[in-house]
Structures are given as C-alpha cells and as structure tokens.
Amino acid sequence: xxxxxxxxxxxxxxxxxxxxxxxxxxxxxxxxxxxxxxxxxxxxxxxxxxxxxxxxxxxxxxxxxxxxxxxxxxxxxxxxxxxxxxxxxxxxxxxxxxxxxxxxxxxxxxxxxxxxxxxxxxxxxxxxxxxxxxxxxxxxxxxxxxxxxxxxxxxxxxxxxxxxxxxxxxxxxxxxxxxxxxxxxxxxxxxxxxxxxxxxxxxxxxxxxxxxxxxxxxxxxxxxxxxxxxxxxxxxxxxxxxxxxxxxxxxxxxxxxxxxxxxxxxxxxxxxxxxxxxxxxxxxxxxxxxxxxxxxxxxxxxxxxxxxxxxxxxxxxxxxxxxxxxxxxxxxxxxxxxxxxxxxxxxxxxxxxxxxxxxxxxxxxxxxxxxxxxxxxxxxxxxxxxxxxxxxxxxxxxxxxxxxxxxx
Amino acid sequence: xxxxxxxxxxxxxxxxxxxxxxxxxxxxxxxxxxxxxxxxxxxxxxxxxxxxxxxxxxxxxxxxxxxxxxxxxxxxxxxxxxxxxxxxxxxxxxxxxxxxxxxxxxxxxxxxxxxxxxxxxxxxxxxxxxxxxxxxxxxxxxxxxxxxxxxxxxxxxxxxxxxxxxxxxxxxxxxxxxxxxxxxxxxxxxxxxxxxxxxxxxxxxxxxxxxxxxxxxxxxxxxxxxxxxxxxxxxxxxxxxxxxxxxxxxxxxxxxxxxxxxxxxxxxxxxxxxxxxxxxxxxxxxxxxxxxxxxxxxxxxxxxxxxxxxxxxxxxxxxxxxxxxxxxxxxxxxxxxxx
Numbered sequence: 001x002x003x004x005x006x007x008x009x010x011x012x013x014x015x016x017x018x019x020x021x022x023x024x025x026x027x028x029x030x031x032x033x034x035x036x037x038x039x040x041x042x043x044x045x046x047x048x049x050x051x052x053x054x055x056x057x058x059x060x061x062x063x064x065x066x067x068x069x070x071x072x073x074x075x076x077x078x079x080x081x082x083x084x085x086x087x088x089x090x091x092x093x094x095x096x097x098x099x100x101x102x103x104x105x106x107x108x109x110x111x112x113x114x115x116x117x118x119x120x121x122x123x124x125x126x127x128x129x130x131x132x133x134x135x136x137x138x139x140x141x142x143x144x145x146x147x148x149x150x151x152x153x154x155x156x157x158x159x160x161x162x163x164x165x166x167x168x169x170x171x172x173x174x175x176x177x178x179x180x181x182x183x184x185x186x187x188x189x190x191x192x193x194x195x196x197x198x199x200x201x202x203x204x205x206x207x208x209x210x211x212x213x214x215x216x217x218x219x220x221x222x223x224x225x226x227x228x229x230x231x232x233x234x235x236x237x238x239x240x241x242x243x244x245x246x247x248x249x250x251x252x253x254x255x256x257x258x259x260x261x262x263x264x265x266x267x268x269x270x271x272x273x274x275x276x277x278x279x280x281x282x283x284x285x286x287x288x289x290x291x292x293x294x295x296x297x298x299x300x301x302x303x304x305x306x307x308x309x310x311x312x313x314x315x316x317x318x319x320x321x322x323x324x325x326x327x328x329x330x331x332x333x334x335x336x337x338x339x340x341x342x343x344x345x346x347x348x349x350x351x352x353x354x355x356x357x358x359x360x361x362x363x364x365x366x367x368x369x370x371x372x373x374x375x376x377x378x379x380x381x382x383x384x385x386x387x388x389x390x391x392x393x394x395x396x397x398x399x400x401x402x403x404x405x406x407x408x
Numbered sequence: 409x410x411x412x413x414x415x416x417x418x419x420x421x422x423x424x425x426x427x428x429x430x431x432x433x434x435x436x437x438x439x440x441x442x443x444x445x446x447x448x449x450x451x452x453x454x455x456x457x458x459x460x461x462x463x464x465x466x467x468x469x470x471x472x473x474x475x476x477x478x479x480x481x482x483x484x485x486x487x488x489x490x491x492x493x494x495x496x497x498x499x500x501x502x503x504x505x506x507x508x509x510x511x512x513x514x515x516x517x518x519x520x521x522x523x524x525x526x527x528x529x530x531x532x533x534x535x536x537x538x539x540x541x542x543x544x545x546x547x548x549x550x551x552x553x554x555x556x557x558x559x560x561x562x563x564x565x566x567x568x569x570x571x572x573x574x575x576x577x578x579x580x581x582x583x584x585x586x587x588x589x590x591x592x593x594x595x596x597x598x599x600x601x602x603x604x605x606x607x608x609x610x611x612x613x614x615x616x617x618x619x620x621x622x623x624x625x626x627x628x629x630x631x632x633x634x635x636x637x638x639x640x641x642x643x644x645x646x647x648x649x650x651x652x653x654x655x656x657x658x659x660x661x662x663x664x665x666x667x668x669x670x671x672x673x674x675x676x677x678x679x680x681x682x683x684x685x686x687x688x689x690x691x692x693x694x695x696x697x698x699x700x701x702x703x704x705x706x707x708x709x710x711x712x713x714x715x716x717x718x719x720x721x722x723x724x725x726x727x728x729x730x731x732x733x734x735x736x737x738x739x740x741x742x743x744x745x746x747x
Contacts (some may be wrong), residue, residue, distance in 0.1 A: 073563060080567035102564075229709060230718060236654055240470035240702075244709040247463040248455075261664060264569060268658050272463075272469065272582075295660060296568050398649075399433045 038331040064328055065096040066321060067116030069126040069137070071153065071205075072104035076259060078291050078313060081404035082152065086125070087315030088362060092353035095321065104203065106133040113137040117144050123324045125317060131204055135159075141298030146333060149324050151316040153205055158381030161327055162337050164320045166311045166390045168205050171260065171290050172212030174390055175309045179254050179288040180220045182306050186286065191222035195245055197238060197262040198230040209290060211259040216257075231262060238265030239272070246273045257289030263340060264295050267304060279301035292393040293405045300398045310391040312368040314404045318351045319368060319386065337384050342373040344386070358407050365402040367391050429743050436736050437689070440696035441678050443732075447700060451707040458707055462746035465589070471702040472591035473498070473581065474676070475695060476671060479595075479602060480646030481673040486606070487639045488619035488686025494647040494673050495538065495730025496558035498666030501528045502651030503562050506570035506661035509577060522625040525648045525702040530565050531560070537637035550594020555670070561661050569662035573655065580649075580654015595695075603692045615639060620687025676701050679729045700729075 041116035068086050073079050083099055090097035098119055102109030106129040116124055117140060124141055126148060128134030138148045147161055154163040180190040196213065197207035217223055227245055231238040242255070242265060250273070257263040265288055270276035277284040280303070289296065292308035299305035326336035338344060346366035354361060366386035375382040393403060400406070411433025452459035477494045484491045505525040509516055516524075536554055539545045583590040606612035617625040618635045626632050647666070654665045674684075683687030704725050708718045 010651055073567065077568040179521070227712060228714070232668050234668050235658055235662045236470070236473065236665070237668070238541065239658065240466075240705070241709055243466045243470060244463070244706050247460065247706075248457055248710045261662065264658070264660065264662070272657075273466070295571060298571070 061282060063094045064122040064325060065098070065120060066090065066324060067100045067113070067119065067124045068317065069102060069109055069112045069116060070096055070099060071102045071127045071129045073101045076260075077293050077392065078404070081318060081407065082127070082140050082313045084357075084407075085314040085362070085404075086247035086321065088355075088357045089318035089321055089351075089353070092355045093321070093325070095325070102129055104129055106130040109134070110136050110140070113148075114140060116139060117146060121146060122328055124148045125320050126150055126155075127316075128155050129153075129203060131156040134230075145332075147324070147327060149320045149327075151320045152311075152313070154376070154383065154385075155376045157380055158383050160383050161334065162253060162320065162323050162384050162386055163376065164316050164323075164386040164388065167212075168208035168290075169212030171309045171390060172209045173185065173216040174392070175256060175288050175307075176213045176216035176220075176292055178307045178309065178392055179222060179256060179286060180217070182286045182288065183223065183254060186253075189222065190220045193224050193226045193251070194254045194256060195227045195229065195242075195252050196225050196256045197242070197258060197266070198228050199258050199262075200230065200233060206258070213256055213258070231265070233261065235261045235268070236264045238257045238262045239268040240387070242266055242269035243273055246270075246275060250275055252285065254286035254288070257287065259289070260291045260293040260296060263287070263289035263291075263305060263308070264293075267295075267299050270304070276304060279306060291405075292398075292403055293390075296310075297393065297398045297405045300393060300395055303395065306394070308393045310393050310403060310405075312388050312391065314362050314402075315351060315366075315368040315388065318363060319349070319371075319388070322349070322351065322390070323364055323386075338386065339374045340373050340382075341377045341383060344371045344373060345369050360401050360407070362402060362404075362407060365400065367402060412680065425486045429746070433511045433578075433740060433744055436740055438679055438693060439732070439736060440693045440700065441728075444696050444700050447703060451703060451710075455707060455710040458710055460704075463706060463710070465587075465592075466497065467699070467702045467706050468592045469589045469657070471698050472589065473650045474593050474645050474672060475595045475698045476598070476653055477650035477666065477669050477673050478676045478680075478694050478698050479599065479691055480643035482642050482680070482682045482689070482691045483602075483615065483639050483646075485614045485674075485682045486619045486686060486689060486691075487636060488622060489540070489547045489636060489639065489690045490549065490551070490684075491640065491643045491647075491687070492670055493532070493554035493558060494643060494650070495666035495669030496555045496562070497529055497532050497644055497647035498651035498654060498669065499562050499663065500558040500565075500651075501525045501532070501648040502655050502665045503565050503570065503663055505651075506573060506655065507565055509574060510570050511574050512531070516574075518574035518579070521574060521577040522580070525652050526645050528643050529644040529646075529648020531644070533641040533647075533665075536644065537640030538592055540640065541633045543637050552568060554681060554696065559667070566663050569658075569660040571660045573659075573661065577652075578656040578659060581653035582659060583656070594653075599692055603690060606691060611635070611638070616687050619683075630660060642643070671697075672701055675726055675729075676721060678733065679725070679726070 003193060070079060070083055084095060098110035100116060102112055109129050113124060123299050124146055135157045138155050138157050138159045141148045142159060149162050150160050151164040154160060183192045184190045198210050201207050217225060219323060229241040229245055230349040231241050238261060245271060255266055257266055287305050290309050292310040296308050323337060330336040340395055346369040352361055371386050371388045374387055375386045376385045425545055457463055477498055481491055481494050504523050508524060509521045539550050540547050580594060581591050585593060606615060614630045614635050617630055617634050622632055651665055653663045676697035677694045678684055679700055680694035682694050708721055
C-alpha cells in the first residue's frame with residue numbers, strides 16, 4: 001500500500017503561497033485520495049530520476065512528492081531552465097521532486113513515468129515528447145490514482161487536469177508576426193524573402209514550431225519563404241546549412257530560427273561568410289527566433305539578432321505545481337482547477353516565493369501574466385489549458401534579469 | 409628455342425596479368441575519387457553555384473572538424489577495431505576544456521587550453537585502448553560505454569553554450585590565413601602526414617598488419633597491444649582535435665558538439681574505401697568520403713530539395729555507396745584469388 005500523505009504544506013512558506021482568488025475552491029486539506037496499490041507495471045528499471053528533497057521548505061516527510069518527467073535535457077539550456085524552475089519552486093515550497101530525463105524519446109519517457117509511479121509520487125508533472133503516446137503515461141498513472149499535469153506540451157486526453165504553456169505553435173506564429181513587423185520597419189510594408197530553419201519534423205514540438213510559423217507568415221502576401229533548411233539539432237549542422245544557403249542566395253531579407261542552436265548557428269554562418277551586419281545596415285539579415293538563451297541575448301544586445309520570442313519557462317513548472325498542490329489539497333477535485341474562460345492576472349496568482357536563486361527572485365516579474373484559461377478538445381473530452389503570455393525579447397528588454405537566458 | 413620463347417611469353421603474360429590486377433586493385437582502392445569527380449560534375453551542372461570557390465570553401469570549412477574525427481575513426485578501422493565514442497569525445501573534451509578556460513581556471517592561456525583538450529582526448533583513448541587490450545573488453549562495448557559516460561558527463565557539465573574563450577584557442581577552428589581557413593590547411597596537412605606515416609613507417613604498416621590479421625601480426629613480432637593502444641590514443645587525440653575545431657568554427661562551445669558524428673564518421677571512412685574489417689584502405693580516401701558527404705548535403709540544400717526529404721536522399725546515397733563497395737569487395741576477392 002502506498003502511504004497516503006496529507007496536505008500539510010500550508011505551514012511551509014505560507015506567506016508566499018498562492019493568492020489566487022475565485023477559482024481554487026479546494027484547499028481544505030482532504031485526504032489525497034486512496035493511493036492505489038503502488039505496484040505499477042514494472043517499468044524497465046532504467047532512469048530512476050534525480051530527487052531533491054525539501055530541506056529548505058520545511059515540508060519534511062509530509063510534503064507531496066511530485067515526479068517531473070521532462071521530455072529531454074541533453075544540451076538544451078531551455079529545458080535546463082524549465083527544470084530549474086521546478087527545482088527551485090519545489091525547494092521553496094517544501095515539495096519533494098524527482099526529475100527524469102526523457103531524452104526526447106517518447107518510449108523512454110513512458111518508462112520514466114512507470115518508474116516514478118513506483119517511487120510513490122503523489123502527482124506527475126510532464127512535458128510529453130509526443131501527445132498521443134503520452135496518453136499511455138496518463139493511463140498508467142490513473143491506474144495508480146496519480147494525476148498527471150502537463151506543461152510546455154501536453155497529452156492528448158481530457159484526463160490531464162491542467163496544461164500550462166504559451167504554446168510552441170503560438171510562439172512560432174508570434175515570431176512570424178515579429179519578423180513581418182521588422183520587415184515593415186525596414187521597407188515600409190511587410191515584404192521580402194525569408195529563409196526558414198526547421199528542426200527535425202519528428203517531434204510535435206518541432207512540428208508546431210514550423211507549422212505555427214508557416215501558417216502565420218503565409219498571411220503576409222508580400223513575404224515569401226524561399227527556402228527551408230532542416231538541421232539535425234547540432235549547431236554545426238545548422239551553420240553549415242545556413243552557410244550553403246548563403247552561397248546559393250545571400251540576398252534574402254530575413255531568417256527564422258526555431259530554437260536557440262539555430263539562432264546561434266546563424267550568427268556563426270553570417271560571420272564566416274562576411275554577412276554579419278548590425279540592424280540598421282542595409283545588408284542586415286533580419287533574424288527572429290524562438291527562445292532567448294544567453295548567447296541569443298548577447299546577439300540581440302549587439303544588434304545582430306532582431307528579436308526572440310521567449311516562453312516564460314521558469315514559470316511553467318511552478319504554476320503547474322501550484323495547481324498540483326491545490327488539486328491534491330482538494331482531494332483531487334476539479335474545483336481546484338481554474339475555469340475555462342477566465343483571465344488570470346498577476347493579482348490573481350502569485351508564484352514568487354520571495355526567495356532568491358542564482359542571486360535573484362526568478363519569479364518576481366510575472367512574465368507569464370495575464371494568462372487565458374481555455375480548453376483543448378481531444379477525442380475523450382476537453383482539457384483545461386492555462387495559456388500564459390509570452391515575451392518578445394528585443395534590445396530594449398534584453399537585460400532584464402528575469403529572462404531565463406540571463407539566469408542560465 | 410621455341411620452349412624458351414613460350415616461357416618468355418608466359419612470363420610476360422603473368423607480369424601483365426599481375427600488373428593489370430594491381431591496376432584494377434589500385435582503381436578499386438581509390439574509387440572514391442572518380443565517384444567524387446562524377447558527383448561534383450553532376451552537382452555543378454544541376455546547381456552551378458555548387459562549384460563556386462565560396463561554396464567549396466564553405467564545404468571544406470564546415471567539415472574540417474568532422475574530418476578530424478573521421479581520421480581518428482579511420483585509424484581504428486584500419487587496425488581492425490572501431491570507436492563509437494569519437495563524437496562524444498569531441499563534445500566532452502570541448503565542454504570540459506571550455507569550462508576550465510572560462511569558469512574553473514579563467515586565467516589559463518589559449519595554448520594551454522589546446523594542450524589540455526588534446527591531452528584529455530589522449531587520456532580517453534588510453535582508457536579505451538588499455539581496457540580493450542589488457543582487460544579484454546570488446547571494443548564495441550568499451551567504446552559504447554565510453555560514449556554513454558561522456559555524453560552523460562556533457563549534460564552534467566553544462567546545458568548552455570560556453571562563451572568567452574581565448575582567441576588563440578579559437579584560432580585553429582575559426583582562424584584564417586588570407587581567405588583560407590586555417591582548419592582546412594591543418595586537416596590537409598594532417599591527412600597527408602598520416603597517409604605517408606601509415607604507408608612508409610614501420611608503425612603505420614604494423615597498424616595495417618594488425619588490422620589484416622592480428623594473429624599473424626603477433627607471430628611476426630609486432631607488439632599488437634602497443635599498436636592497438638596507440639591507435640585508440642590517436643583516435644582520442646584526433647576526436648579532441650575535432651572538438652577544438654568545432655569550438656573555433658562556432659566561436660562558442662555548445663554541449664551538442666559531436667553528438668551526431670558517429671554515423672558520419674563511419675560512413676565517410678567506409679565510403680572513402682576504409683574496410684570495416686580492418687587492414688585495408690587509405691586515410692586520404694576517407695578524406696574523400698568526408699568531402700563526398702558534404703558535397704551531397706550541399707547539393708541538396710542548393711538545389712532546394714524539400715528539407716524533410718534530405719535525410720531520405722542522404723540514406724539512398726549511402727545505400728548506393730555501400731552496394732558499390734560491396735561489389736568492389738567481391739571483385740577484389742575474385743582478382744586476388746585469381747592472381
């Protein structure tokens with residue numbers, strides 16, 4: 001039998017806890033469910049995750065244990081910041097957190113969740129590699145009476161109580177609008193030729209980063225995507241592909257980079273080919289990308305990179321974990337989940353704990369707000385979607401300390 | 409008189425046959441070059457910019473780091489072994505050294521960094537070599553384990569690209585002499601030097617001997633253990649050199665360096681005529697393999713082939729190359745048996 005942990009978090013850092021009004025509903029303790037038998041179905045004995053305890057939070061053995069099945073970590077600073085957000089928040093709130101690395105492999109991630117279920121977690125937070133495959137994770141967890149919340153990406157089932165993200169497709173769409181806006185500033189109207197860098201189209205996240213851009217940029221009649229370059233997620237490959245494109249045609253007006261590495265690769269290729277010109281120079285290639293990592297921010301500050309669409313990844317896990325706690329406190333009652341149609345503002349929801357990590361309070365500036373609560377439709381019903389705001393990082397705001405790239 | 413004449417004619421025929429066989433074998437050994445030539449002509453015809461000096465420079469510059477890794481893999485293959493950890497070694501040594509230079513001991517000079525990265529590569533190769541020879545671990549398992557250890561270590565060390573590296577450290581991968589990138593010159597010299605060394609030095613011939621028949625090499629007095637260890641050390645050093653060149657090319661050290669290089673390292677070596685079974689091939693041919701892979705990639709991008717189809721076409725090209733080399737192997741065996 002799993003030991004049933006009670007919701008005794010209230011004493012832990014209560015002053016910094018949620019001030020979310022009007023839609024929590026629960027929070028009276030509850031018994032946290034019946035726990036199930038804890039058997040799970042075995043898993044593969046693989047990655048058992050990295051567990052951090054709650055030594056600073058004061059939760060002790062009574063705190064909730066959350067499993068964080070992240071889609072992948074290797075070499076990806078964005079995911080690293082996503083993870084840090086979860087770890088810092090767990091530390092501040094006295095939550096026990098076990099992190100597993102799905103290595104961007106849906107099968108590995110499913111096995112990670114099986115392993116987490118054997119580790120007696122009260123809830124799972126995950127960013128699925130593949131939404132349909134992730135339904136298996138949710139079903140496995142449901143069999144153990146463990147809720148699965150999602151952030152950044154989601155599972156294709158209504159069994160997920162809450163999904164938190166701005167969304168990759170929306171971020172890519174926003175990048176298209178930003179790029180068009182930049183071209184309009186240069187030429188008086190949104191016009192010109194664009195080269196799009198593609199991530200491997202074998203992951204939903206990557207597909208969304210392509211399709212979101214493609215569908216939005218096609219709305220601009222005078223902007224033409226003249227070439228698409230798919231790269232293998234190594235900076236070297238992206239640099240080589242962009243360099244080759246420059247050999248073919250260096251007169252294109254703009255470049256869309258769907259992630260950090262391709263953005264950095266663009267800077268390398270521009271430099272190696274002698275076409276790295278600052279904004280304002282007539283030969284400047286307008287460059288807009290997703291994710292504002294440290295090197296991207298440096299390129300933005302130096303006027304070589306126009307803008308980066310940044311998702312508030314430091315907030316994704318904390319926001320979700322806040323609702324996880326509410327949900328468990330409410331005995332897994334949906335009343336703890338915000339209702340679709342609501343707009344949640346920074347006044348409604350406080351994530352900041354007041355504690356400093358890496359020298360600053362990473363959640364002091366509510367970059368996620370306002371959020372719109374909507375629904376996503378799946379075959380088995382509707383899923384509540386906590387859609388955060390985004391940040392368009394330009395030279396004007398590249399130095400603010402709360403952008404994750406300035407913390408990485 | 410007629411008997412003597414017949415004997416002379418028979419001798420001449422045998423000599424001619426042997427010469428012809430050798431000529432065919434030579435052609436087969438160097439098949440990469442006509443293939444590369446034909447491919448280049450086709451590519452240049454379809455997309456004229458392919459043969460522009462700028463594109464050729466970009467291709468060679470962009471693959472200089474990979475060619476260092478391919479050279480290391482080729483040495484292993486020639487000795488009848490292989491190294492799955494070449495890409496991970498490049499990535500790990502690059503990240504570790506970048507951390508030392510930027511965070512752990514930020515005052516260290518660029519040349520010290522270069523010495524450090526190559527030394528770490530040598531150490532990794534030494535561990536592989538000693539484990540394979542003295543402990544008797546299967547090379548596949550040893551280098552696979554090393555790949556996993558190093559890949560995991562990279563994640564632990566850093567998830568972000570490391571910047572602020574010394575200019576001297578970046579020079580081998582990013583510097584230029586006139587308009588020619590130093591990395592291209594360095595790799596051309598290295599390939600030529602290794603080609604000569606392997607062909608004319610006793611140790612180079614010992615590598616071929618070990619790769620061709622390890623037992624026979626041992627019985628002929630070659631210290632096979634020493635040869636294998638040195639091959640792995642060289643593979644480690646050359647992989648680390650790949651990491652150094654990647655870092656210089658990119659100007660930063662991202663944790664993704666070398667992560668996808670195992671497959672192209674093997675592919676380039678094999679396409680270049682280096683036998684997967686050891687003892688045959690030339691490292692200069694492996695350089696041709698690297699260039700052919702880069703040429704295909706470049707031509708596909710230049711010709712505007714749909715991005716998502718590039719991998720499929722790359723796979724087809726590789727399959728064709730493997731079929732050609734399999735046929736070549738059969739012809740070779742037939743010729744050798746006949747002669």
